Amino acid sequence: MANSYTVLVDLRAGRCSNTAEVRLLRFWEAKNINKRGQLMSVEMLLVDEHSTLIQGSVSATIQLTFRGRLTEGSVYTLSGFNVTRSNPKFRLSDGPVSICFNEGTAFEKSATTTRIIPTEHFRFRPYEQILEFANTGKQLPDVMGELRAIRSTITDRLPGAQRVMLTLRLEGYARFSDIRFL
Template sequence: MAITPFKELEIGRQSQSICGRLLRKWQAKSFHQNGKIFSLDFLLLDQQSTLIQVTIPQYRAYRFRDDLHEEKVYNISEFQVDASYGKYKLTDHLHVIKFLDGTIINPIKETSPPIPNEMFRFRQYNELWTLAGTNHHLPDVVGELTKIQGSNLEDLSCDEKITLYLLLADGKNVRVMVWDACALEFRKLYATIVGKATILIITAVNPKSYGEIVKRR
């Protein structure tokens, strides 16, 4: 079966086959149901550097979870294509892919030309300000870490909120608030970056505006 570029995917359950690199994988949780896990999601990138989100319902995720690994390349077929979600978008694609009971995944070594190892959707301050409070897109940010606020920063078991201050390339300052699993991960990094000039990449932030500061959640 011929490989379909992500840009050419059609809505429905037509016989379509794709090839892409798995960039990031996570469990999607419901904030309205005490963190209940409702799907396994990941981002997939193809040879044309097009990014698309893939979702697997929780009741189906156990069948695929152990076969999907970040940075690996896969051929995938027998899936469904739906319109993308109206909120909390992690890509600019108009569609999302949903796994079915009969979805087939096959790991491959590489492609020619190779698929990039990473892709980000960086946004500057003015773009973040436009998105603030809309819950529409969850972009990525990169900036110099200028200040850290939080308690128990050296306690690797603590998931209390941490506030990070970033200086963006356009000279604007933003606050990034992280907690739970993200706060745990940052505390693991803390000992290696404290007192050093550090550039941070933070993915999937939810811009919120407070006066002249754009806050991330």
């Protein structure tokens, strides 16, 4: 019998004892520049099988418990965590909530999974929305570019979901870059 996992979109504020299966996309140290680079937390982006992206946070006081187990791109089972409202000043996902690890959080790497969990997650914003974010410090885009073309069907004979190819013009590059999404 297959394990039953909660999906990230169903999380509500409070303590969560359910288990989620997620992929760790990225993690990094958040440091306080006003206190000579003192570590505040380890921040991360997690995604589930429904492509729901959520921010995770491990406080500096317990980060050593989890630090050695963090591998970008790996799939984990996650349970016993707190769900809080997303901080509007430091919001890296569109979701209204974030995950906060605590002393009772179980975060174990999965050797295998039957779920198809994306290995990347992209957010596209219209130009007007990017202008609104300018100099606010609320959004931290990794790549800025102009969407030039979309092809809805790619026939490369690979099994699975239909493929879409986007052609992006990236700032600082002389030519266009093709990016494929599943």
